[in-house]
Every structure is written in C-alpha cells, then in structure tokens.
Amino acid sequence: MDFTTITTAINSLLCRYLPEQGVVLAESILAAICLILAYVLFAIVMIFMERKVCAAFQCRLGPMRVGYWGLLQVFADVFKMLIKEIISIKRSDHVLYSLAPYIVIMSSVLTFSCLPFARGLHALDFNIGVFFLMAASSFGVLGILLAGWSSNNKFSMIGAMRSGGQMISYELSVGLCMLTMVVLSGTMQISAIVESQLDGWFIFKGHIPACIAFVIYLIAGNAETNRAPFDLPEAESELTAGYHTEYSGMHFGFFYVAEFMNVFIVAGIASTLFLGGWAPLYIPGFDAFNTAMGYIPGIVWMLGKTFFVIWLLMWIRWTFPRLRIDQVLVLEWQYLVPIGLVNLLIMTICVVMGWTF
Amino acid sequence: MELIFIEKEEARKVLRTHRDSGMDFLRDLIGMDWGDEGLGVIYILENSTTHATMHLAVRTTDRNKPAIYTVCDMWSIAELYEREVYDFYGIRFIGHPDMRRLFLRNDWEGYPLRKDYDASEAINPIRLTNEPPEDVQRSYEIEEDKEFAAIAKRENFMHVDEYVINIGPQHPATHGVLRFRLALAGEEIRKIDIHCGYIHRGIEKLCESKTYPQLLAFTDRLDYLSAHQNRHALCMCIENALGLEIAPRVQYIRTIMDELQRIDSHLLMLSCAAMDLGALTAFIYGFRDREKVLDIFEEVTGGRLIQNYNIIGGVQADITTGWEAKVKDYCTYQLHKIKEFEDLFVNSIITKNRMKGVGVLTREEAISYGATGCTGRAAGWACDVRKRHPYALYGQVDFKEVLYTNGDSYDRVLMRLDEIKQSVHIIRQLIDNIPAGDFKQKTKPIIKLPEGRFSAAVEGSRGEFGVFIESHGDKSPYRVKFRPMGLPLVACMHKILKGCKIADLITIGATLDYVIPDIDR
16 A cells, blocks of 8 residues: 555645645644654553563563553553653752753654655655664763753763763664665665565565674664663662653653653664565565565554564563673673674675675 | 680780681670670680680670770671670770761660660650761770770761762662662772661660560561571570470471571572562562462461461461472472573573672681671581581481582572572471471460570571570570671671672672661661
8 A cells, every 4th residue: 555645635635725835834743743643652552562561471461450451551651640740859950851851752753753654654754864863863862861960860870871871882883784784775765775675675685694783783772772681771770760760750751651662663673674664575486475465554564573573672671681881881892893894894795796685 | 605704905815816726707796784794795706617616705894985805807797796786885896997886876875785774765866857977987096094995086988079879778779778878980889888777676675675485576577588597596595595395396397497488588589689680570480489488388377478487385386287288399399490590590691791700709708707698608618507506407307508619699699599409308308207296385474594695596598597695584585686697798798899880789789688677686
C-alpha cells in the first residue's frame, strides 16, 4: 500500500481552500499532531510490553488488575503521573531545570519523525536523512547533562557525568555502523535506503560486515538508551535514580517516556538500516513466496521487525548485570570503535570490489 | 569461664606478647562496669590455628576520666570495638586515632551502659533537631603528671573542598540504615567515614532489666537473617550455665533449622548481590526459592522472618507430620535451582568482571579485622565455629568447611553457593534420623543463672555470633554482650574500599552482606 496517494489527496484538498503558505502551515500542524499521537501510542505499547516481557522473564504475571490482563495499567500510571505535583528544588537552576526534560523529549520526537513506517509514510525525508537523524538523536544528551547539573544534587551530577561520557562515546559506534550501511546503500536518504532493500535486506546483502555492524549497533544502541547492562547514569542501586533523582510528576514522565521511545527509535533504525524497514522479506528466485510476502502491508513489516529488535533488547536488559563505568568505556574505545572502523573498511572494500549480493 | 586480670600499665605489653605467640584473633572486646571495682574491658582472644581461647581483662578505678590503652594497632577491629566501649562506658582509649561515639548521637549526655547512668528524659530528651555533624577526629594521650587522658590531636576528617556524598542512611544498596560518607575524586573513593547507630535500640542495655526468658525475643531482631542461630547461641549459653542436658530430638531440630536458616540467608545475599549489580531477574529467582524455605519455617514455627523458635531447654513447638518430606523435597529442588542461578548470574562474564579482584581481603587482614563467616573463609581463614568449637550436632555430621584463597568479591559469592550445598548435605544426613522424644523440657518458672561469666558462640549466617553473659545470681543478667557478625565486616570496608569506584562499593557491600540491626544492636 502506498501512502503517497493519501498524502497527495490531502495536499490537493488543502490547496483548493487555502493559500500556499496556509497549506504548508496546516500540513505541518497536521503532521506534528499525527507524529505526537503515534509517539504517545507507541510509548504506551512499549511500557506495557516492557512490563509483560520482564514479568515473563522473571516467572511472574506482571500487571493483571487494571483492566483485562492489565491492559489499562499504563493509562492508570500516566494518569497518576499527570496529577502529581511538579516539585521545584531549592537553589537549583530553575530555568535549566525545567528546560532539561523538554530538550530530552524534543530530541526523541525529532528522531522519531525520521523513521519510515511504510512507503510514503514518514515525516522527514531528505537527502542527508542519516546525518539529520544522528544529529537529532545526539542532542538528547544535552538535556540529561543539564538535568544533572541544574538539580543541585551530587548524585544527579555523577549520573549526568556518567551519561555524558557514555552517550558521547557510544555515539561514535552508532555513527560508524550507520556509515557502514550508508556505504553499502550509497545514499543517505532514508526512503532510498529502504527502497534499495526491496530486493534483499542489507543484513543479507552486506553479509559479514553488515552482521558485525548490526551486532555493534545493538550494543551501542543499548548503551545510547541508558538501559541495562548500560544503565549506569541512573543505576538505582548506586545513585538512587541518577540524573532524574530530583524530578517529579510529568517532568520525570518525560524522561521516562523518552527513554522508552529511544528504545523504539533504536530498534526502528536497526530495522530500517539492516532489516529492510518496511520492505517485505525477499528471497531471489522464490517468486511465489516473494509475491505472497508483498501482500503483507509495509507498516506491519516495519512494526514487526521493530518490535522483534525491541524484544531482543529487553531480553538483554533483563538478563545481564550492570557494567562499571571504566568497563563501559573500555568496551567502547578498545573494542567497539576499532572493530567498527575496520568493519567500515571491509564494507568499503566489499562494495568497491562488488562482493555484495 | 576464667578471667585473668592484668594491670592497666602492663596491658599493652601482655596483650602484645599473647598476640605474638599466636593469639591473633580478637573474638570480642567487651566493655564492663564492675561498680566499685571500676570500669574495664574484657578481651577474648583466640589462636587462629589451634583455636585455644583466652579471656583477659583490664580495669581502671577512676570513674570520672577513665582511660585505658588502645589495642587497635594489634587488632584492626579494636578500632570500632573501642569506639563502642567509649560510647557506652566513656572509657577513653589512649592512642586511639579516632575517639568518636559510634552508635549514639554526638550530643548524647552520659554513658548509658554504666550502672550509675541516669536515664531520665530531662537529660536526654527525644531530640527532633538534626544531629550536629561531628567531623573532628580526636585522639588522646597521657599527659605528663596527669592521671587521665587529654586530647592530643584534633583532625578534620573531610575537607571543605572535597566532593562528599552520603551513601545512606536511606540508600537502596546499604540494605538498611547504614551511612557512609565518601569523599570522591570523580568516580573514585578517596576517603570513607562510616556512621552506625541509626537503628541502635540499646538491646544490651535492655537485657540488663529483663528476665532470661525475656532476653530471647531480642536475639531474633539482631540479625534477622540469622534469627534462629542467634537464639540458638543465647539458649546454649543459658543452658550451659544452668547445666541443662538437651534432648537429642531438640539438637536435631535445632541443627536442621540452623542450616535452613543459613540457606535462607545465603539465598537472600546472592539475590541481593544480583540486584545491586543490576540483574533483577536473578534477584527474583533467588527470592522465589527463598520463599520455599520460609514456607518450611512457617509450617513449624509460625514465623517467616522472626521465628521465636528456640527456648531455654528446647524448642517452642514440635515439628509437624510430613514436614521431613517437605524439607527433603526442598533440598532436591534447591540443588537444581542453584545450577540455574549459577548459569544466569554467577557465571555471567559481566558478573566476573565486576567481582573478580574487587574488594580483596587477605587472610591476615581478615583475622585482624575478625571478619568471620564467608568473608573470612573466602580469604582462606578456616574460621567456621561449627568446626572450631563444635556445638549441637556439628561434631557428628559430615560436612566440609569450604575455603577459597583470593578473598575477593567473587570468591565470597562462590562461598555462599558452596555453603548452600554443604547445608543441604547436613540436612540430608539428619532429616531421616530425628529421634523421638520431648521437644522441650520443663524449666523452673523463674530462671536464675549462677554467679559467673558465661559465653557461647555459634556460626551465624555471616560469621561468628557470640553471647557473653555476666551473672550476679539474679533473675536478670548483670551484663549481656552480643558479638555482632556485621561490625567486623563494616570495619574492613575501610581497608578494602580505598581507591575503589562507587560501583565497587556496592559490589563489596553486597558480597560482605552485613545486616544493619546486627551491627547497631
């Protein structure tokens, strides 16, 4: 199904009644509303999924009381968070303190808007899409640093410093993995990257270097989202809650939601760059199979792959203990970055020599 | 128990001779108030290889400014023990580097365990203000031509420009209300200052006004994860003093319960260590298994955490029919689940990286700090009371005293796993052979201990738990001292934390596995 037909229809409808600037304004607002709604919807799904998956790993049932099978639990949680007071802290930097959660959530929403959900169903798509995505995702760390700094709390400060060191380091690996895939696809436009996977996902096309990049990306992406085994910035047994110790109510809620949605985004990018995004499974030679796969809508493919990667990340999160800060940095600078660089070189050679499928 | 009094001036020389001749384990240091005979200290020494014990005492008749020479350069643990004595009796230890109160508030008036202490609320009202922080370390020296010790040196512990953070008293990883003040350089720990006493209930003071059967209730509330063993020690001490013969059935039940309690405690330690390291799933697995032990306890004792099971001369209630089968089922189940826990957590590469070589305590340090239990045995010190001074049925059952050599956090975790297996082994030997008979014997309605000093020790879940009673023939004791298992463990944090990272503090704390009510008493 091609969503461009729908978007063109809306566009022409608006053009009939509004002047040109008005159309742009209206469409921007419309897109923003849809994005934020989708963002919230996925956040709710993610939180519920996390609780149930975690419960399954721990031989528990998870939330069962609110609604059938605990389905309304997340709504109850959000409602609780909404009615809570936003506490202001003495001798904190009030402006930065209130600004920090918005920076974090803004960065998260902006990155989210780069994800292609189906053919024609993405908000931001231009020729340097991958660059934009990296830039948007990396200014979230600014919000975290500000939150820790402005809280006037030593625990928050340590948490923020940890997260700064960790996220800036792992950004490098994430970037290298993305570059590896850009080398393979030859474009930075996200829609074009997906299009070129219609005849085979990159993880198959790029074989060994792509697989290495995928694994590194999962590790680094997990570290980017501050989740176990890389949850040092908020390590609850060490720093109580790290950089968001002093936040309450919806300000805390923003950090919480942004963290969950960053997992979704990391998984979404993984499925876009490596697993073909909304492209169906394509095996050369199996024509009947490929046609059948083609009948499944792109959005189902995209979400299916994304949630599969999320499930992998949750599996990791609920299995391993936490690393120590020096181990986190050693893992990145002594292992992941060198491997990533060599891998980039291998991929370039493969592409130049035509050793890809 | 025989007490040898030594002259105050000679004390250091005599004690040093004994220490150099092999008495290198200071089992306990007990403050005493003998009324007109003065204030004093009892040293219980033990040879760590031959296990010969010795009781020495030092006295001073000056009640206004009592002073005794310190021994904390001979036994590191004396540093905290002497602070405790200073806190309760006001005895100043000459040469001690840091003579601050240990448990009570700094603005506390008087010394509560002295017999002439005035407990009226006018002197020490319930204070609702914050405790003024005492950051000054004082040490005392004898001044020339003066009898009492005077302040020789004052030193500030933390400097103004240091990045000081508080771990505790409310902190998820201290497992209770213990407080560490840390001076940090980035993530690294530069200085550590331990504050105890947030849950100090004055149990030893309370004991002096209660009858012997009433004392029993306190022991369960010291280390709640060694509730059964603590009470076993106190019952044993009283029974020995009374000369009561304990029926074999009672001995069997007590031994089995002690071992179940040990499994319970070790499971909790393992799962909490997992949680402190961020492995929540392993935590839930451990607690799931621990529930089964608690169910077994509940069926017989009616309690899950605080069991109130041992009584003087027996146990509170007989075991129920079919209980043995449940215990046997549980043993099989637990051995199976231990493997799962090993695979999930203990053998994980991250766990190994986090724990190996972290918080190393050598054998000599463990002895000097008196760090018994799994901590001592992980360092290679054979300190199991069950082997050193067998009690109940431990002389008759076959079990191995597991020893490791590295003394790091990882060995302490492995120790727990092996001890669970050994405990299961002990239980399996006993459970089928519980002899018939009475589960308790009749004692006099009012129990009076003969005049004298009595002591007993058991292997608690995390070390040696000792009871010392001095009786003057009344229906309540003259002085009761419980040897805490946790205080030596906290004391050695000083030694092993320097230069570690914050995350290591959590690992070390989790693997030392202290229980705060036991430290504070």
